[in-house]
Amino acid sequence: MTQQPEVIYLKDYKVPVFLIDHTELRFELKPDKTLVKARLKMRRNPESQDVTRELVLQGDKSLLLCRISVDEHVLNESDFQRNEQGLVVSGVPDQFLLETVTEIHPDQNTALEGLYRSDGVYCTQCEAEGFRRITFYLDRPDVMSVFSTTIEADKDAYPVLLSNGNPVAEGEADEGRHWITWEDPHPKPAYLFALVAGDLKLIEDQYQTLSGRDVALRIYAADKDLDKLDYAMQSLINAMRWDEQVYGREYDLDIYMIVAVDFFNMGAMENKGLNVFNTSCVLASPETTTDLGFQRVEGVVAHEYFHNWSGNRVTCRDWFQLSLKEGFTVFRDAEFSADMNSRTVKRVEDVALLRTAQFAEDAGPMAHPILPASFIEISNFYTMTIYEKGAEVVRMIHTLLGADAFRKGSDLYFDRHDGQAVTTEDFVKAMEDASGKSLVQFRHWYNQAGTPVLNITDAFDSETKTYKLTISQSCPATPGQEVKQPYHIPIAIGLLDSQGGDLVLPNGETTQVLELHHAEQTFEFGGIHEKPVPSLLRGFSAPVKLNYPYSRDNLTFLMSHDSDGFSRWEAAQKLGVDILQSLVADLGQGKELQLGLLLGDAFKVVLDNKDLDKAMVAKVLTLPSEAYLSELADVIDVDAIHEARQFVRQHLANQLETEFYSTYKVCTSTDAYSPSADSIARRSLRNTCLSYLMATGKQEYLELALVQFHEADNMTDSQAALSLVVHSNFVKAGEVILDQFYQRWIDQPLVVNQWLSVQASNPQRGALVQVENLMKHEAFNLQNPNKVRSLIASFCSLNPVNFHAIDGSGYRFLAEQVITLNSLNPQIASRLVTPLTRWKRYNLDRQDIMRKQLQRIMDSGELSRDVFEVVSKSLA
Numbered sequence: 001m002t003q004q005p006e007v008i009y010l011k012d013y014k015v016p017v018f019l020i021d022h023t024e025l026r027f028e029l030k031p032d033k034t035l036v037k038a039r040l041k042m043r044r045n046p047e048s049q050d051v052t053r054e055l056v057l058q059g060d061k062s063l064l065l066c067r068i069s070v071d072e073h074v075l076n077e078s079d080f081q082r083n084e085q086g087l088v089v090s091g092v093p094d095q096f097l098l099e100t101v102t103e104i105h106p107d108q109n110t111a112l113e114g115l116y117r118s119d120g121v122y123c124t125q126c127e128a129e130g131f132r133r134i135t136f137y138l139d140r141p142d143v144m145s146v147f148s149t150t151i152e153a154d155k156d157a158y159p160v161l162l163s164n165g166n167p168v169a170e171g172e173a174d175e176g177r178h179w180i181t182w183e184d185p186h187p188k189p190a191y192l193f194a195l196v197a198g199d200l201k202l203i204e205d206q207y208q209t210l211s212g213r214d215v216a217l218r219i220y221a222a223d224k225d226l227d228k229l230d231y232a233m234q235s236l237i238n239a240m241r242w243d244e245q246v247y248g249r250e251y252d253l254d255i256y257m258i259v260a261v262d263f264f265n266m267g268a269m270e271n272k273g274l275n276v277f278n279t280s281c282v283l284a285s286p287e288t289t290t291d292l293g294f295q296r297v298e299g300v301v302a303h304e305y306f307h308n309w310s311g312n313r314v315t316c317r318d319w320f321q322l323s324l325k326e327g328f329t330v331f332r333d334a335e336f337s338a339d340m341n342s343r344t345v346k347r348v349e350d351v352a353l354l355r356t357a358q359f360a361e362d363a364g365p366m367a368h369p370i371l372p373a374s375f376i377e378i379s380n381f382y383t384m385t386i387y388e389k390g391a392e393v394v395r396m397i398h399t400l401l402g403a404d405a406f407r408k409g410s411d412l413y414f415d416r417h418d419g420q421a422v423t424t425e426d427f428v429k430a431m432e433d434a435s436g437k438s439l440v441q442f443r444h445w446y447n448q449a450g451t452p453v454l455n456i457t458d459a460f461d462s463e464t465k466t467y468k469l470t471i472s473q474s475c476p477a478t479p480g481q482e483v484k485q486p487y488h489i490p491i492a493i494g495l496l497d498s499q500g501g502d503l504v505l506p507n508g509e510t511t512q513v514l515e516l517h518h519a520e521q522t523f524e525f526g527g528i529h530e531k532p533v534p535s536l537l538r539g540f541s542a543p544v545k546l547n548y549p550y551s552r553d554n555l556t557f558l559m560s561h562d563s564d565g566f567s568r569w570e571a572a573q574k575l576g577v578d579i580l581q582s583l584v585a586d587l588g589q590g591k592e593l594q595l596g597l598l599l600g601d602a603f604k605v606v607l608d609n610k611d612l613d614k615a616m617v618a619k620v621l622t623l624p625s626e627a628y629l630s631e632l633a634d635v636i637d638v639d640a641i642h643e644a645r646q647f648v649r650q651h652l653a654n655q656l657e658t659e660f661y662s663t664y665k666v667c668t669s670t671d672a673y674s675p676s677a678d679s680i681a682r683r684s685l686r687n688t689c690l691s692y693l694m695a696t697g698k699q700e701y702l703e704l705a706l707v708q709f710h711e712a713d714n715m716t717d718s719q720a721a722l723s724l725v726v727h728s729n730f731v732k733a734g735e736v737i738l739d740q741f742y743q744r745w746i747d748q749p750l751v752v753n754q755w756l757s758v759q760a761s762n763p764q765r766g767a768l769v770q771v772e773n774l775m776k777h778e779a780f781n782l783q784n785p786n787k788v789r790s791l792i793a794s795f796c797s798l799n800p801v802n803f804h805a806i807d808g809s810g811y812r813f814l815a816e817q818v819i820t821l822n823s824l825n826p827q828i829a830s831r832l833v834t835p836l837t838r839w840k841r842y843n844l845d846r847q848d849i850m851r852k853q854l855q856r857i858m859d860s861g862e863l864s865r866d867v868f869e870v871v872s873k874s875l876a
């Protein structure tokens, strides 16, 4: 890197000098090149103070400018200037027509931003700044324009030509070519533009909106995948209905299209009226898709649909405001999934993810507030923080305001800002205005990074019959933010009597939200007759770490009595963490591991309780993950964490073998597969039991797993059995079924990806060699992000023991992949490097070898802005 890339600051924001009222595009798609003809109706922005006559357009280096004219007057070299960022045209009038002809090369586009080809299908990805790889433009979200798009291509190879809005004209052209023109009446920023051209098939349905308008719903995919689209369609219809019922939001075009493509950097994209989806987030069938996959399809389809209001109708002023649309939309899709399935299970899953991945981000070198103050490359800010923590912040507003006031706030936000590009401040203001509740202090959640820590102590006075909770808060320093102001934190609590019943709290209910404002605050409860057991942070009412000196008995008590399902799970997790942490410490001191019966007895009570939701039983029985234990550790001892967890699993397996086996049998069913919450729950508990049975190491359970593998009529059961056997000591059996699995699913790329991932995450020795071999396998392709995620990312994040091998082989491997991918696909390269950036969390030996590999990436030659930002911040 010769030149230090520029840092962009929120404080430098200025309104655009020019606006684009109308954008007319014509794409001529040809095998060797694509011509993009743009006609932009532009005018000076009356709100801008800037009087310059220079028009600055963004345009990627790769664009070949063939022709440019202003008001039909062709410009020559002296009228404009090309530079690294784009184009500067001098002497433009207040209102004008700008026309350009640009040549681009979609076939050489491996970065998958802009216009590229995925398995022969042309498609676009414009968020965040991909449109500038298509043509010269004001590529910023506060420039909103009406688009009209004509696509011309070979008719046989590309019978389907799609863009945003409605088709308004079509015709034949010479040499077997055809064209279609699409018009989108809704002004939109360029990042919501989309184009698709290919040989695609579709399924179609109809939806009638609340006000009685008919909408055509179309989902496009390759012919071979046509049988896997029904679940996405049903999810879309459910999401449309839900958004009408819960938010009063209707769809606003005549057509809603989804297109599935195999090469995609992210999950999916909410382009107006034409979502482009990663196949992994839209295709679903019982034979090929796990329950998790079904739920992902439902959630992502809904997420992209909800963006039509939270993102498209009301969009972001600039990219610092990304969480405005993403945090809100994740909150919306989480509530949707909670309503469609089990609310508690959804919450547990989301919290587990947040506490491992997002908390780790907050504790790392890339920590940033949900409203960041600066960035080098915006693609690096599509993070757990912007998305998941952003959703938690919206959830806290919901908790503080209550459902009714929150709805009033969202109505006001949508009405006030419809058609505008706005800020998170506008969102918070609407919530305040509609509810009358001050969110002044609450705003710290938007501009402070880091995970707040709550320390809670309590005291009971039997004379005055008062119970006091004293809560103090702090937040660790993060890069660029040494000192934090106290947050406004909603803390939902309950108090349990010695029988396990809920006490009635001052608000007349059994759960009350305490509002913490100060660094330390005491809350008093009167009329309490015995010392209660507090149930703290019910439903995870704030994204914080909470310390309270629970005894192990307190925790088992809460596990079986807390009326809040989330808190019962949380008590089990806390108990697991407590036990595992002390075993990790024992290992550190060379002590032999010992474990009593307490945890097993508590698990047995849960297993025996027939009233509980099976999915929740499975969650409670699952020990805290290695990732979560790592996040909690001061210094991460990878091997000790793995060993301690394996030890406890084996111990529980032996203690409760009979119970696990009988529960396994109870959960076995001959009913046909259904992705309903009930049957997902049954499979989940059954596979949890199987994993414990396998942990006994007994041959008979290997047989059981093999029977399940061979007889399964669905991918959930087959994949669960596969990974249990492959990850066990039964090496030969694992090899045999891996082979059978591959042969059976060779034509289903998404299943083959699972096959890669099972091998990459194998904790047994030798996984790296296996991964390196698989990189040469026909099933692998470094240019396909799904393959990279399944193999390389799985190894580096789901296989801590092997990735962190003390000889440094895992780190070297990752550095090599990042260096290669840096030039092929910078976004993927920069995401991949994450595990190395966490080097400060490990012991000095590991720190040293991890740093060396980061430095090696740094010195490897010209780095993309994406990789440069992450690696340089990690080394700082």
Ligand code: PHE
Residues within 6 Å of the ligand: 125, 127, 128, 265, 266, 267, 268, 269, 270, 303, 304, 326, 382
């Ligand atoms: N905006 C997309 C979503 O959250 C994610 C995305 C970002 C996709 C950037 C592609 C590129 O739904």
Ligand code: ZN
Residues within 6 Å of the ligand: 303, 307, 325, 326, 329
């Ligand atoms: Zn989104």
